[in-house]
Amino acid sequence: MDKTWNNRAWFLVLPVLVLVAFSAVIPLMTVVNYAFQDTFGNNQFFWYGTDWFKEMLTSDRFHDALVRNLLFSAIILAIEVPLGILVALSMPKKGVWVSVCLVLMALPLLIPWNVVGTIWQVFGRTDIGLLGYTLDAMGIDYNYVANPVDAWATVILMDVWHWTSLVVLLCYAGLVSIPDAYYQAAKIDGASRWAVFRYIQLPKMGRVLLIAVLLRFMDSFMIYTEPFVVTGGGPGNSTTFLSIDLVKLAIGQFNLGEAAAMSLIYFLIILALSWVFYTVMTNVGADRPVKEAAR
Amino acid sequence: MSDQATTAAGALPAEPRSETALSAREHAASGRFRPKALIPILYILFLLLPIYWLVNMSFKTNQEIVTTMTLVPNHPTLKNYATIFTDPSWYSGYVNSLIYVLMNMVISVAAALPAAYAFSRYRFLGDKHLFFWLLTNRMAPPAVFALPFFQLYSAFGLIDTHIAVALAHCLFNVPLAVWILEGFMSGVPKEIDETAYIDGYSFPRFFVRIFMPLIASGIGVAAFFCFMFSWVELLLARTLTVTAAKPIAAIMTRTVSAAGMDWGLLAAAGALTIIPGAVVIWFVRNYIAKGFALGRV
Numbered sequence: 377m378d379k380t381w382n383n384r385a386w387f388l389v390l391p392v393l394v395l396v397a398f399s400a401v402i403p404l405m406t407v408v409n410y411a412f413q414d415t416f417g418n419n420q421f422f423w424y425g426t427d428w429f430k431e432m433l434t435s436d437r438f439h440d441a442l443v444r445n446l447l448f449s450a451i452i453l454a455i456e457v458p459l460g461i462l463v464a465l466s467m468p469k470k471g472v473w474v475s476v477c478l479v480l481m482a483l484p485l486l487i488p489w490n491v492v493g494t495i496w497q498v499f500g501r502t503d504i505g506l507l508g509y510t511l512d513a514m515g516i517d518y519n520y521v522a523n524p525v526d527a528w529a530t531v532i533l534m535d536v537w538h539w540t541s542l543v544v545l546l547c548y549a550g551l552v553s554i555p556d557a558y559y560q561a562a563k564i565d566g567a568s569r570w571a572v573f574r575y576i577q578l579p580k581m582g583r584v585l586l587i588a589v590l591l592r593f594m595d596s597f598m599i600y601t602e603p604f605v606v607t608g609g610g611p612g613n614s615t616t617f618l619s620i621d622l623v624k625l626a627i628g629q630f631n632l633g634e635a636a637a638m639s640l641i642y643f644l645i646i647l648a649l650s651w652v653f654y655t656v657m658t659n660v661g662a663d664r665p666v667k668e669a670a671r
Numbered sequence: 672m673s674d675q676a677t678t679a680a681g682a683l684p685a686e687p688r689s690e691t692a693l694s695a696r697e698h699a700a701s702g703r704f705r706p707k708a709l710i711p712i713l714y715i716l717f718l719l720l721p722i723y724w725l726v727n728m729s730f731k732t733n734q735e736i737v738t739t740m741t742l743v744p745n746h747p748t749l750k751n752y753a754t755i756f757t758d759p760s761w762y763s764g765y766v767n768s769l770i771y772v773l774m775n776m777v778i779s780v781a782a783a784l785p786a787a788y789a790f791s792r793y794r795f796l797g798d799k800h801l802f803f804w805l806l807t808n809r810m811a812p813p814a815v816f817a818l819p820f821f822q823l824y825s826a827f828g829l830i831d832t833h834i835a836v837a838l839a840h841c842l843f844n845v846p847l848a849v850w851i852l853e854g855f856m857s858g859v860p861k862e863i864d865e866t867a868y869i870d871g872y873s874f875p876r877f878f879v880r881i882f883m884p885l886i887a888s889g890i891g892v893a894a895f896f897c898f899m900f901s902w903v904e905l906l907l908a909r910t911l912t913v914t915a916a917k918p919i920a921a922i923m924t925r926t927v928s929a930a931g932m933d934w935g936l937l938a939a940a941g942a943l944t945i946i947p948g949a950v951v952i953w954f955v956r957n958y959i960a961k962g963f964a965l966g967r968v
Contacts, residue, residue: 379794388789389801391782392845399842400808403819459714466710478956480715483722485959486948488903488920491941498728499721504736504934506724537718542963544714549960587964598812601905619814623906626818639815650807657806657967 404643410636428637438638440613441621448528448617449596452535456592457585459536460543465577467548478548481541493605496534500606520607524614531603531615535596543588550584551577583656590653594646618642722945728938736934751939764919765943767833771908771916772901774837775844779897780890782841783848788878790849791856792864805846809965816842817910824911831913839907844897847965851896854966855889856882888958889966895955896962902947919944 414424432438463481468474484492500520502508511518520530554576562572578585600619603609609616609624616624622642626635728736729751730744739745755761789795790802820839821830829835863885867877883890909921923940955962 379792381795382793383795385789385793385795385798388785389795392786392805392849393801395778395782395838395841395845396805396808399820399838399845400811400816403816403823406819406822407815463711463714466707468708468711475953475956477711477715478959479952481718482952482956482959483945483949484718485963486899486903486945486952487722488905488944490905490920490923491944494923494937494941495721495725498934498938499724504728504740506720506740509740537721540714541718545960546964549964584960584964587967591963594810598810598814600812600814619812622812622814623817626814627910632818635818642812643815646810646812647807650803650810653810654803654806657965658802 407636407639410632411640414633424633428633429641432634432637432641437621438641441616441618444615445597445617448532448535448599449593451532452539452596453589453592455532455536456540456543457589460540460588461547461581461585463540463544464547464551465573467544469552478545481544483541484538485541487538489601490605492534492538493602496530496537496602497606500530522611524611527607527611527615530606534602534606535599538602539592539595543592546584546588547581550581554580586656587653590649590656594649594653597646597649725938726942728934729942731935733933733935748935751935752943754936755939755943761919761922761940764917764922764940767912767916768902768908768918768920771833771836771840771918772898774833775840775901776894776897778837779841779844779848780852780894783845783852783893784883784890785878787849787852787856788882790853792861802849805849806965809843809846809850811842813843813904813906817906820907821910830911831915833916835911836908836916836918837901839911840901840904842907843904844900847900848893848897850965850967851893851962852886852889852966854961855886855892859885892955892958892962895951895958898951899948902944 411428412424412426414422414428467477487495499505500508500518502512502518508518508520517523518526520526558576558580559572562576567575598619599617600623603615603617604620607615609620622635622638625631625638727742727744730747730749731741732746732748732750735741735745790798816839824830824835824839829838859882863881864877867881872881905918905920908918912918912921919940923937952959961967
């Protein structure tokens with residue numbers, strides 16, 4: 377849509393600006409403050425330069441948490457994206473069952489995150505949880521409290537349970553926007569099932585899929601509540617992801633300087649990712665007509 | 672040559688049509704079970720099983736939970752739910768959560784409406800930067816903000832009030848609402864605005880009388896997602912409250928007592944937090960993907 381240039385539109389944006397400035401800019405400035413200062417207590421701060429950043433960037437603790445988080449994101453993407461596509465492809469296209477599927481699949485998305493943690497914490501226990509009990513009965517030595525591998529498996533399974541539906545719903549939204557004529561043309565050409573997927577469905581899903589991957593990546597990159605409830609970051613530090621580590625550092629140990637430096641590094645990574653996301657999101661001109669027609 | 676052409680013209684359209692017609696009939700009329708349907712069914716079972724287990728546990732006594740493994744409660748009891756609905760320290764958690772979630776929803780949507788209109792209709796100095804900056808706030812990890820929020824709201828004496836949590840959640844909900852509403856508003860042709868202005872409508876009157884009804888579904892979706900993201904968030908809500916405004920999700924952690932875990936009560940409290948989402952979801956089922964993708968699908 378062609379928009380008119382009008383700087384008075386700033387008045388319309390003003391409430392949002394004030395609100396977000398209060399809830400984002402001021403807190404962020406506090407963080408910046410701490411990141412460059414140190415204290416002897418009594419609220420007396422002095423300039424500390426960039427030493428916190430040097431310390432943070434060279435610390436094993438930060439590296440480990442970062443690597444752990446990246447590995448976690450990679451694994452859940454590798455599971456959730458193919459699974460999401462598969463489920464979306466096999467969903468019914470019309471009828472009552474579509475609504476039933478959509479509603480049931482969206483259910484985990486709307487459960488408070490710590491309740492998600494609680495559900496899996498209980499579900500995985502060998503004494504009272506169905507999953508843990510069944511695994512135990514099958515003779516598998518499963519204990520997510522003591523064994524790092526089991527803890528990872530539980531946290532990953534939980535995330536797959538919690539968020540795969542998002543990939544499904546986005547892919548499905550992309551799929552239903554494909555006009556029937558495409559499928560008929562493929563049928564006339566005698567295209568195989570794979571060819572239909574590769575040359576019609578996948579390209580048409582491309583943008584939503586990209587959105588899904590980016591959303592999942594960023595959300596898994598700041599995951600806190602669910603693994604914290606299930607494992608508390610343990611056993612040892614094996615499931616301590618970036619956010620969990622940051623909260624431990626800031627609120628647990630009250631190590632403000634390091635925590636602030638880590639926050640800023642963390643935030644810069646997110647900023648870079650957001651830029652990619654923004655470019656994808658606002659670059660919609662290409663396939664708008666198709667969407668409008670389908671709607 | 673002409674022979675070939677006629678056969679080709681005669682055969683080509685006829686064959687695929689009959690084939691599609693057949694397969695369509697197969698799919699629609701027969702109701703025959705297709706193996707492909709197995710995938711969504713299995714997936715949904717996988718989703719529902721842990722939820723079922725939670726609900727199942729909530730109807731059991733602690734005695735039964737700890738001692739036996741039963742798929743259906745042997746002696747179904749409503750005791751756990753009764754405890755929650757009669758003990759003020761429990762049900763106040765739900766009330767607190769609902770208060771700050773609703774406050775946040777109203778603030779976010781009210782502030783986002785004019786801003787989204789500005790973004791969808793006008794170009795102005797710094798508009799793209801501002802739009803991007805809003806997105807970064809939606810994506811910002813709450814963990815980064817937990818401590819500064821605590822200090823900021825302490826300074827204003829707002830700790831342990833509902834408005835503190837409502838304002839804190841604006842961090843990610845206002846950008847979300849702006850993006851979703853902008854997506855819906857861009858679908859409304861600009862000619863409508865221009866016609867209304869020519870007809871002598873002032874901006875506020877046009878916005879409330881004509882424009883808002885047009886994007887009513889968008890407002891509903893934005894409100895739903897603000898509600899949802901505020902409802903599921905716990906880190907900030909827990910950091911900013913002590914007792915008076917403590918959300919139910921934080922109260923749940925109380926079930927550890929000297930006598931061990933009160934699993935039944937925990938399960939009942941958890942099951943109740945699923946209800947608000949489960950109730951509203953039917954109405955927004957076609958917009959879920961759109962909402963999560965910030966109005967861009």
